Amino acid sequence: MGPLIPNGVIPYEWDSVLAILIGIAFGFVLESSGFSSSRKLAGVFYGYDFAVLKVFFTAAVVASIGLYYMDYLGYIRVAELYVQPTYLWGGIVGGAIMGVGFVAAGFCPGTALTSVAIGKIDAMVYVVGIMIGVFIFAEFYTLFQPLYEGSFLGNITVVDSFGVNPYWFIFILTIAAILAFYLTDLLGKKIKKVFY
């Protein structure tokens, strides 16, 4: 049956509408769970708040378990899902830049927008920074192009490229996630509380 839009269960024209609705819901959940606070977000780097790690790890584990159950029951076909293409070096360099920006500002692009929505000035400055970055990238595109389009590995996944059994991979990932939650909890207790 699924994915719904490629298989025509939902007409293709609806995808922007659905994207807006899902985006609103996502922003609402981000804001209501405190992800519009740069102090909370940056806490994962300083070790006093691991909410970011917990949220994204949980999201990944829950989504993959759910998807593979639906695949098993025939509601969705994992093979038909869109996989982001991998540009290896572009990804590494971009990830490093993103990480530096994350530590420095305490936002990732999505959470910055939720913060703008509730009127935080630092987030507005951050978004202006994003715009400047986009402008520089666009102006010097010919310079960045070899990095941006180079080392293309295709739409690969861990399961395909290493030939891992997806079910075992998810199981091990789940164990790793729970271990990470436990260890970060221990770590969080040792580090001096920061109130924000």
Add this chain to the structure above:
Amino acid sequence: MNTTKSVSKRYVFLAAILIVLAGGLVLLPKYQKHEGIEPEELLSKAISPERYISTDILADKLVNQDPSFILIDVREESEYTKYSLPNAINIPLKKLLDEESIPYLNQAQYNVILFSNDNFYADQAWVLCNRLGYKNLKVLKGGINNWYKTIINPPVPTEDMTSLDYELYNTRKAASMFFGVAYPEQFKVDKPIEVKKVAPKKVITVQKKKKKPAEGGC
């Protein structure tokens, strides 16, 4: 203290649920998932009359040297060597899923027209290839038998048939000539029509005296 304890209990419970669910994925009995297209899609394609191509259209394409299709003969090799359609490739039904036949069948460049003696074997090949998700597959309706009946040896229309039937017959006959069938009337030498010899009229031309420019004089 009391609250933190209950919270940690809740976390333990949630963690246990995650582990059980993930472990369930590992332990679930695996089954062979069918590859290729969905059964409903296959059914809708199978019902569609578009999957057949008639012998007349095929003959037209062959005569006009349409480059957009390839013919695949799914009969045995012995039958193929005896007679087949022009430029047909022989892929017997048994060898349909072999590696060397995939490039012919699984491509998006040409239409693939499958045929056998009737359309039964070709239909089987069509279903197999469609299940694998190959595209642009067609079956020659009636196969070689029908090809022989309609194109190579077209039935002569009787007098009570419409002019359209006569037109169709003429087209088929012309096509069969293209494929090398000779008709007796081709060799019948028409009797020269006797034409009364009319003696050509004698045209008497009167030679006009040319006016000569005046000579001499002063």
